[in-house]
Amino acid sequence: IAGITQAPTSQILAAGRRMTLRCTQDMRHNAMYWYRQDLGLGLRLIHYSNTAGTTGKGEVPDGYSVSRANTDDFPLTLASAVPSQTSVYFCASSDGAGSDTQYFGPGTRLTVL
Amino acid sequence: GQNIDQPTEMTATEGAIVQINCTYQTSGFNGLFWYQQHAGEAPTFLSYNVLDGLEEKGRFSSFLSRSKGYSYLLLKELQMKDSASYLCVPLDSNYQLIWGAGTKLIIKP
Numbered sequence A: 001i002a003g004i005t006q007a008p009t010s011q012i013l014a015a016g017r018r019m020t021l022r023c024t025q026d027m028r029h030n031a032m033y034w035y036r037q038d039l040g041l042g043l044r045l046i047h048y049s050n051t052a053g054t055t056g057k058g059e060v061p062d063g064y065s066v067s068r069a070n071t072d073d074f075p076l077t078l079a080s081a082v083p084s085q086t087s088v089y090f091c092a093s094s095d096g097a098g099s100d101t102q103y104f105g106p107g108t109r110l111t112v113l
Numbered sequence B: 001g002q003n004i005d006q007p008t009e010m011t012a013t014e015g016a017i018v019q020i021n022c023t024y025q026t027s028g029f030n031g032l033f034w035y036q037q038h039a040g041e042a043p044t045f046l047s048y049n050v051l052d053g054l055e056e057k058g059r060f061s062s063f064l065s066r067s068k069g070y071s072y073l074l075l076k077e078l079q080m081k082d083s084a085s086y087l088c089v090p091l092d093s094n095y096q097l098i099w100g101a102g103t104k105l106i107i108k109p
Helices: none
Strands: A004-007 A010-013 A019-025 A031-037 A044-049 A064-066 A076-078 A087-094 A108-112 B003-005 B009-013 B018-025 B032-037 B044-049 B053-057 B060-065 B070-075 B084-090 B103-108
Touching (some): A019 A031, A019 A087, A019 A108, B003 B084, B009 B018, B018 B084, B018 B103, B032 B060, B044 B053, B044 B060, B044 B070, B070 B084
Parallel strands (some): A010 A108, B009 B103
Antiparallel strands (some): A019 A076, A031 A044, A031 A087, A064 A076, A087 A108, B003 B018, B018 B070, B032 B084, B053 B060, B084 B103
């Protein structure tokens, strides 16, 4: 693989269910990010990780959790999904934090009913 | 507060030139990115400006004036595949990217 992959591509989920969105990068980037994008709106940062073993909260972290056990993987978990979490989720990575360019995965389209 | 102002939508003709303007207000400033996003796809990097002036990269050029809080993206020799949203994304003092909804560019034959 080259770049960032996300899985699943799309998912329909019943409210109250637990769901983990997967993100893997093979660029050995230190920093990784999770965003959500709602129709007609800009991306909003959910959580980020500047380096393996550390994570931080973004603009809209409530209802989501992340872990960064190694450099390559950065899963996003919805503990108990709600309809307002219906969105497109993008994972991104950058060589470092700061002004380094962020590169995005293809996204996961999640619908919570 | 932090704010980005871009036209919601623009229309241009294949083969022509279009300039997408962006004004921004941020808490501090550490540069500005332009991203392209085709419908249903992820954003892709176009350019990064941190100093005033024009950066040219093939058919695309990006300009920055820090004192005016102003940037533009210039697209030359427009092609149908350039139909997409263009996102002006400043980086604030905390190195957080400030994302707006962008400008939807429609290219007509």
